[in-house]
Amino acid sequence: MSQRARMVVFGAGVLGFAAVLVWGLGGLPDFGDFAGRYGQYLAQHSLPERHATSSIAVTTFDFRGADTLVEEFILFTAAVGVVALLRVERASEEVPAEPEARRRPTARSGALRSLITAVVAPTLVLGINIVLHGHLTPGGGFQGGVILMTALFLVYLGGSHLAIGRVSPMAAMEASEGVGAAGFALIGLAGLVIAGAYLENFLPFGGRNHLVSGGDIPLLNIAVGLEVMGALLIVVAEFLDQRLLMREGKL
Amino acid sequence: MSFLPYAVAAWLFVIGLYGIVTSRNLVHLVVCLSVVQSSTYVLLLAVGYRTGGTAPIYADISPSKEVVDPIVATLTLTDVVVEATVVALLLALAVQAHRRFGTLDPNEMGALRG
Amino acid sequence: MTAVQIAALVAVALGGTAVVMAREPARQALVASVYGFALAILFLSFQAPDVALSQIVVGAVALPAMIVFALRKIIRREEVDRGEQ
Numbered sequence: 001m002s003q004r005a006r007m008v009v010f011g012a013g014v015l016g017f018a019a020v021l022v023w024g025l026g027g028l029p030d031f032g033d034f035a036g037r038y039g040q041y042l043a044q045h046s047l048p049e050r051h052a053t054s055s056i057a058v059t060t061f062d063f064r065g066a067d068t069l070v071e072e073f074i075l076f077t078a079a080v081g082v083v084a085l086l087r088v089e090r091a092s093e094e095v096p097a098e099p100e101a102r103r104r105p106t107a108r109s110g111a112l113r114s115l116i117t118a119v120v121a122p123t124l125v126l127g128i129n130i131v132l133h134g135h136l137t138p139g140g141g142f143q144g145g146v147i148l149m150t151a152l153f154l155v156y157l158g159g160s161h162l163a164i165g166r167v168s169p170m171a172a173m174e175a176s177e178g179v180g181a182a183g184f185a186l187i188g189l190a191g192l193v194i195a196g197a198y199l200e201n202f203l204p205f206g207g208r209n210h211l212v213s214g215g216d217i218p219l220l221n222i223a224v225g226l227e228v229m230g231a232l233l234i235v236v237a238e239f240l241d242q243r244l245l246m247r248e249g250k251l
Numbered sequence: 252m253s254f255l256p257y258a259v260a261a262w263l264f265v266i267g268l269y270g271i272v273t274s275r276n277l278v279h280l281v282v283c284l285s286v287v288q289s290s291t292y293v294l295l296l297a298v299g300y301r302t303g304g305t306a307p308i309y310a311d312i313s314p315s316k317e318v319v320d321p322i323v324a325t326l327t328l329t330d331v332v333v334e335a336t337v338v339a340l341l342l343a344l345a346v347q348a349h350r351r352f353g354t355l356d357p358n359e360m361g362a363l364r365g
Numbered sequence: 366m367t368a369v370q371i372a373a374l375v376a377v378a379l380g381g382t383a384v385v386m387a388r389e390p391a392r393q394a395l396v397a398s399v400y401g402f403a404l405a406i407l408f409l410s411f412q413a414p415d416v417a418l419s420q421i422v423v424g425a426v427a428l429p430a431m432i433v434f435a436l437r438k439i440i441r442r443e444e445v446d447r448g449e450q
Contacts, residue, residue: 021261022261025254031255043307054309067326078336086343146422267385289377335423
């Protein structure tokens, strides 16, 4: 089909679609008049029942925990897909990963490197803070996990690659992702065994505004944070031809 | 004027779709797809908003104050992070397609041959 | 509807159009970053701070970075192909 014919078909289709969409959206209640009772019920019962002040966190990990479990596994599967696509390509292709002799610091200017090095530790602490306080204030595993990924990525930007002692960094990140994803599912299983329903909150709830409160919500936050950090770091490393996560001397 | 959020959501959807159909570059196409996704976020949060309501964090407000809906916020916040990884998967597919066909133009790519 | 919400909605509509109209992927990555910030302000004005935090870290930082990485991989392959010919 030629380009012009394709545009005509698209134009007709999108005009019809937009008309139906606007007509459908016009039938919604006015902006600001939402009268859904389920949301109000959850919001009002999150503090008395779970002693956690952020009702969004309680809704994400406790009342609607099954939805979050599925979303988390979508993220896991997408990361595995990226690895499968790009790592297989590299194994069979002519474009090599950058050889060791040419490896040099990522940032050229010394001022930039100093600035980045100074920012790594505060970013790491910020990420851990947001993950741990997810049940009290806005934040949680998803946001904190991305910030942790940024902190570790800054190590690569300020230096030349990420090294974690004698452990292979790639294996460490894959382990983090796996522990996070499996941890979420296993905590749900513990809820099934101890309290009778999958993902049921089975730990003591603690006091209001305490760091240890809300039952298993902090544990689920930590699991999600580990998984998001591991998955995004692996994806970024695959795009950068694994230069990010090389052990001293070899891949 | 109270129809403006829904109008913006519909507009983002349509303009993203237009970008996908007329795109000449696979990477540009994937970013237009993320614009379409963001239209659903705007629609979800617009549906859950209550006039005069505040954020549903009870750390410093009394439990009887009016709050916006927490369920749509839950759906949207998990979706935002998952979207990033799915976009990464689509970009990896685009890189593979470039390797296979030598071009990023969707119109130039031939059919998959055995 | 408050004035901040109306301004943020208009900014988001214009930003979305700008992202689609930027045909070069490298330029589009920067426009997408600004669009991500506009979306975050819109979510804040809708009283959803969690979603705004998610949108800032993802849409303004992680997403443009991944676009640039994919472009780098493609350009590097083109260089290798051209070097070999």
